[in-house]
Amino acid sequence: MQIALDLLVWMLMLALSGKAADENSLSAVIRSFGSFVVLFLRSNGYLHRGGHPDRFGSGGGADFVMPVPEAYGLPGSLTDYLPDPFEPVDRWFQARNASNVRTTVRIVQDLCPGADLFVDPLAGGGSSACAARLLGVSFFGLELDPVLACVSLAKSTATARHARADPLWRVTPDQDDPVASCLDVTRRLSAGTDRPVSRADMLDDLERNAPAPTLPLVLWADATQPDVWDELHAEARHAVLYTSPPFGLSSPRPQASPELYADAVTALASAEAARAESGPAKFASYEELAADVVVNAARRLGHVTAVLEHEPADDGSDARESTVRLLLDSLGNRVKSLRILECGAYSRRGMFSLIVCEVVP
Incomplete structure (x- = not known):
């Protein structure tokens, strides 16, 4: 702390001396003093790099310093x-x-x-x-x-049981299975890709992976x-x-068809x-x-x-x-x-x- 006070006094004396008489020199002293204040606050735990203040301020102001990648x-x-x-x-x-x-x-x-x-x-x-x-x-x-x-x-939710069940648009209302319906939406969406999957593929994955x-x-x-x-x-x-x-x-x-989009909404509502x-x-x-x-x-x-x-x-x-x-x-x-x-x-x-x-x- 004493060193900081001595440095502050030296800067003030310099600002008042002939060495800082011209405007540019005085501005340089002021900028140096501002940098010193920020450095002092950081070194004493008042201000962290990354712009995050532990003890005051909002963190997004003039003292903000982007973390070094x-x-x-x-x-x-x-x-x-x-x-x-x-x-x-x-x-x-x-x-x-x-x-x-x-x-x-x-x-x-x-x-x-x-x-x-x-x-x-x-x-x-x-x-x-x-x-x-x-x-x-x-x-x-x-x-x-x-x-x-x-x-x-x-x-996130499917098990092998869901892969064996029918989607709700193929069963009576009292038998609907919304997770099976989401599986069906997923399977139909994959049909438009270069790696389509079948119900058998889904069942195989789910039988080999714990829920x-x-x-x-x-x-x-x-x-x-x-x-x-x-x-x-x-x-x-x-x-x-x-x-x-x-x-x-x-x-x-x-890229989903209107029919697939509508079925997805139906499945989510059912779930x-x-x-x-x-x-x-x-x-x-x-x-x-x-x-x-x-x-x-x-x-x-x-x-x-x-x-x-x-x-x-x-x-x-x-x-x-x-x-x-x-x-x-x-x-x-x-x-x-x-x-x-x-x-x-x-x-x-x-x-x-x-x-x-x-x-x-």
Whole structure:
């Protein structure tokens, strides 16, 4: 402290001396003094790199400093980055931008060991649901596209019994099985891909893979709406939120026929999983969507490790800094251990990164 005071006195004397008489020199002294103050606050625990203040401020102001990206080895290759077309259950349908299930499992085990709840508020084609099955933890998924919501529900919930049952549009109302119906939607969606699956393929996968240890919950819902999160009743000690917000308008969406879309809505209604009335209407920015879902999860849960996949947008712009700013502005002192992990460039978009932070009560 004494050294800091001596340096402060020296700077003031310099500012008043002839050495700082001209305007440019005086401005330089003032800038140096400002830098010294920030350095002093950081070194004494008042201000952390990454723009997160422990004792004052909102975190997104003039003192904001972006965390320095760190090299990270997962995924460490193109094979680890792309979805595995032979992965049981996940192979039923894989979007072009889907994550590799086994890589997701390794990332979760590395960054948040001991997590007992897997949350994906942008569940898409269900790669996270498959990762939760492999991890043996509960799964909570939200998806605004009803066809993809069916896929995620099927991947997270189905057992061999469901694969043997008929969808509800082939049976009488008292025999309907909504999970079997979601399986049928998934099978028909896969028919339009270069790797279609049959009911026999699904049954084989499910007979060889244990079901989730607890009943998962997948909803057709808008994850940016806080009220849908109230349906998350799991008593989690430590949840991991792992998701991949759309990187841009060109992020692929499934091409479903009107009939398949209608059957997906029917199946979700039968499963009492419908909380929306339509699919995606417009594209929200990456940072707004990412911040909304993390904030909603933090409101409902206690300790959350958030892991957000990121790649540059269609125009090459990078949303990492704006996402970090929004998270800090929205959650303040609840955000800890903020990191940017750079994994490698595996697509035309450029660097694949993970934005990682702890959100505490």
